[in-house]
Amino acid sequence: MRAALVSLRARPGWLDRAVRLVVRAGFGLVGWRVRAVGWDRLPRDEAGRVVPCVVAVAPHRGWTDPFLLLLTWPRDAPRLAWLGDARTMARSAWRRALLPRLGMIPIPAEATPAALREHLADARLVLDRGCCLVVFPEKGPPSARGRTRTIAPGAAWLAGAGGVPLVPVAIGGFLEIGLGTRFRLRALAPLPAAALPPDSAAGRRAAREATVLLGAALAPAVAELEAWSTRTNGSRPLPGLRRLFR
Numbered sequence: 001m002r003a004a005l006v007s008l009r010a011r012p013g014w015l016d017r018a019v020r021l022v023v024r025a026g027f028g029l030v031g032w033r034v035r036a037v038g039w040d041r042l043p044r045d046e047a048g049r050v051v052p053c054v055v056a057v058a059p060h061r062g063w064t065d066p067f068l069l070l071l072t073w074p075r076d077a078p079r080l081a082w083l084g085d086a087r088t089m090a091r092s093a094w095r096r097a098l099l100p101r102l103g104m105i106p107i108p109a110e111a112t113p114a115a116l117r118e119h120l121a122d123a124r125l126v127l128d129r130g131c132c133l134v135v136f137p138e139k140g141p142p143s144a145r146g147r148t149r150t151i152a153p154g155a156a157w158l159a160g161a162g163g164v165p166l167v168p169v170a171i172g173g174f175l176e177i178g179l180g181t182r183f184r185l186r187a188l189a190p191l192p193a194a195a196l197p198p199d200s201a202a203g204r205r206a207a208r209e210a211t212v213l214l215g216a217a218l219a220p221a222v223a224e225l226e227a228w229s230t231r232t233n234g235s236r237p238l239p240g241l242r243r244l245f246r
Contacts, residue, residue, distance in 0.1 A: 001089060004100035005122060010078045010130030015101060023067045031180035036072035038187030043165045050077040052127045053190065054159040055167045058148045058218050059226075060136035061174040068171060068183050069134060081126040081133045083107050103131060120161055127162035137214065145175060145230075146223040148215065156210035159193035160203060166191040166210060168217045172225025176233030184225055188217050 027034070042050045057069060066082065073080055086106035089099050100106075105122045126133055135158060138149035159166040167190045173183035191213050196203035 001086075001096055001100045001106050002118075002122065004097075005105065005125055008079075008081070008101070008103060008126060008129050008131065012079045015098075016079060016103075019102065020070060024071060027067075027071070032183065033181075034068050034071050034183045034185070036185040036187070038169075038185075039072070039074050039077075041187050041189055042074070042077060042167060043190045050074065050132070051164070052078060052130055052162070053132050053165045053167050054127075054155055054162065054193070055080070055132055055134045055169055056137045056155040056214055056218075057134060057169045057171060058136065058138055058151070059143060059171065059174075059222055060138055061142075061171075062177070064174065064177075065136070065171060066134065068173075068185060069169070072185055078130050078132050079103055081105060081131040083133075083135065105133075120158075123158050124162050127164055133158060133162070137211075146226045148218055148222050151211055151215040151218070153204075153207045153211040156193055156207040156214060157203075160196055160207055160210070163195035164193065166193045166214060168214055168221070170218055170221035170225050172222070172229040173233060174229075175226060176229050178233070182229075182232050184228065186221050186225060188221060191217065 043053050045051050055069070057065065070080065081103035082105065084099060084104040084106060086108050089095050089104060089106050103126065105119070105126060108119060123133060135155040137151050137155040139152040140149045143149045156166055168188040170186045170188070171183065172185075173181055191210060193210050194203070194206035196206050
């Protein structure tokens with residue numbers, strides 16, 4: 001799987017476009033629509049090209065969330081890379097062959113020092129290849145409506161280790177999921193992440209400070225989007241459909 005990451009290209013290929021078409025067709029069957037605002041805030045170089053970054057998305061309420069990001073991601077931006085459970089990715093031959101080629105990075109099951117070094121090396125690899133790395137930074141039990149769970153320092157840690165900006169993204173719509181649901185994503189202003197070794201005292205301090213800023217940026221946006229979802233999606237049919245997508 002790691003060998004496939006080495007050959008990963010920054011630009012999405014035909015396989016990525018095929019996955020996007022399949023997901024779009026599935027959303028169309030149940031009448032889901034997704035709107036994103038703020039992608040113009042993505043960090044860019046002097047030529048106007050989107051540069052590698054860590055995209056921190058919250059709240060993470062169901063397995064549909066990555067697809068919302070995938071469908072709205074700008075076509076002129078680099079490919080998205082994702083974190084995935086290593087055991088799940090290795091469960092079958094087709095997963096081992098396909099998922100790394102879609103930018104999936106295997107996360108070790110045990111957080112040993114050696115495993116963490118491998119995980120960090122993989123994240124740096126995809127960022128160095130020019131990709132944007134998606135992280136769902138929350139941890140702990142489900143949160144109440146309009147609130148995020150505890151924001152873990154992992155997203156800031158990876159951004160600092162890769163020397164790339166940290167981009168907060170808020171999502172709304174999942175709690176009223178049903179036929180015809182409207183989803184909304186909002187990208188916020190990028191946050192700087194100090195390019196410091198994450199295993200140093202200065203690196204850990206910088207990651208904690210960036211995590212506080214990340215949580216403060218996401219909190220009001222999440223509250224606003226989930227209030228919007230209540231008004232917009234509250235009368236949609238089959239709200240119990242949500243149970244299929246947790």
